[in-house]
Amino acid sequence: xxxxxxxxxxxxxxxxxxxxxxxxxxxxxxxxxxxxxxxxxxxxxxxxxxxxxxxxxxxxxxxxxxxxxxxxxxxxxxxxxxxxxxxxxxxxxxxxxxxxxxxxxxxxxxxxxxxxxxxxxxxxxxxxxxxxxxxxxxxxxxxxxxxxxxxxxxxxxxxxxxxxxxxxxxxxxxxxxxxxxxxxxxxxxxxxxxxxxxxxxxxx
Amino acid sequence: xxxxxxxxxxxxxxxxxxxxxxxxxxxxxxxxxxxxxxxxxxxxxxxxxxxxxxxxxxxxxxxxxxxxxxxxxxxxxxxxxxxxxxxxxxxxxxxxxxxxxxxxxxxxxxxxxxxxxxxxxxxxxxxxxxxxxxxxxxxxxxxxxxxxxxxxxxxxxxxxxxxxxxxxxx
Numbered sequence: 001x002x003x004x005x006x007x008x009x010x011x012x013x014x015x016x017x018x019x020x021x022x023x024x025x026x027x028x029x030x031x032x033x034x035x036x037x038x039x040x041x042x043x044x045x046x047x048x049x050x051x052x053x054x055x056x057x058x059x060x061x062x063x064x065x066x067x068x069x070x071x072x073x074x075x076x077x078x079x080x081x082x083x084x085x086x087x088x089x090x091x092x093x094x095x096x097x098x099x100x101x102x103x104x105x106x107x108x109x110x111x112x113x114x115x116x117x118x119x120x121x122x123x124x125x126x127x128x129x130x131x132x133x134x135x136x137x138x139x140x141x142x143x144x145x146x147x148x149x150x151x152x153x154x155x156x157x158x159x160x161x162x163x164x165x166x167x168x169x170x171x172x173x174x175x176x177x178x179x180x181x182x183x184x185x186x187x188x189x190x191x192x193x194x195x196x197x198x199x200x201x202x203x204x
Numbered sequence: 205x206x207x208x209x210x211x212x213x214x215x216x217x218x219x220x221x222x223x224x225x226x227x228x229x230x231x232x233x234x235x236x237x238x239x240x241x242x243x244x245x246x247x248x249x250x251x252x253x254x255x256x257x258x259x260x261x262x263x264x265x266x267x268x269x270x271x272x273x274x275x276x277x278x279x280x281x282x283x284x285x286x287x288x289x290x291x292x293x294x295x296x297x298x299x300x301x302x303x304x305x306x307x308x309x310x311x312x313x314x315x316x317x318x319x320x321x322x323x324x325x326x327x328x329x330x331x332x333x334x335x336x337x338x339x340x341x342x343x344x345x346x347x348x349x350x351x352x353x354x355x356x357x358x359x360x361x362x363x364x365x366x367x368x369x370x371x372x373x374x
Contacts, residue, residue, distance in 0.1 A: 013361035055317045057231040064223045070245045
């Protein structure tokens, strides 16, 4: 094989690590036979690697023992947690072995802190009270009104005006297109004690 | 009660075989026995908790080294943040200068190999440790660190060069 010029240092280092494939590894090996400088580099790296590997990490055996003990302890604790979390729900069976009922959540003792319990009760009370208030007073009528309004194609509005000029006067009032105040009759559909403001987006 | 489907015999065999490798990597990257033990403990617990066992010990080694490497990098980041905070504090309160002396003494107690490794830039140190102590090839190191094989080659060479100079200087 012909003699080749010195390979780049990182290539030589890769050769030292056995990372150069055929046929380049053979070419470098042949080069090394004739190049003292490259052989010197290789032997310097061998010395570095040797020194790194010769000096063992401190307390290796003790560390292996200590870590193993910790692992066993962690596994034990972890499995205890898993075991307690996956307790099978006890089953009551009849004389013939048929499942009658599961003694599940309601028969298990659950411990709750007093403030959490009090808060929960108060929240339930407020929720139920507000539900009664809204549904009882407005709920059904309000939904009926909304449904009717959504179905309307045209809204007829009656104004008490004397003549056409007065009507145009009302319609030309600044802000008429945006906000219109309706006083609606007090019947099943509109049980509104206060005048409602309806925002008109399209003028018909 | 051990995990369902857990092969204790196999785990024991893998632990005996792989612990020295994983510990060496952890120790050489962090430079601290206690931290290296913590990292190994966590890595093996994660390995135990894996849903599917790895097919062979070589893949288990690669997996464990990767876990340790990630945790070591996180530890390094945390330590560097703490160092910055401490140096700010030292500027404000001079009594913290004592800790500097303590660190110098601790460094003297450490081996020359570890001392030299600690002086390498973290990127070079990590690549060389994975190569020398983890026994990984360039392709595996590149995949683990998400860098090209060419980059691994250059970093290994530079780390060797710097270490050689450091050893020669002793």
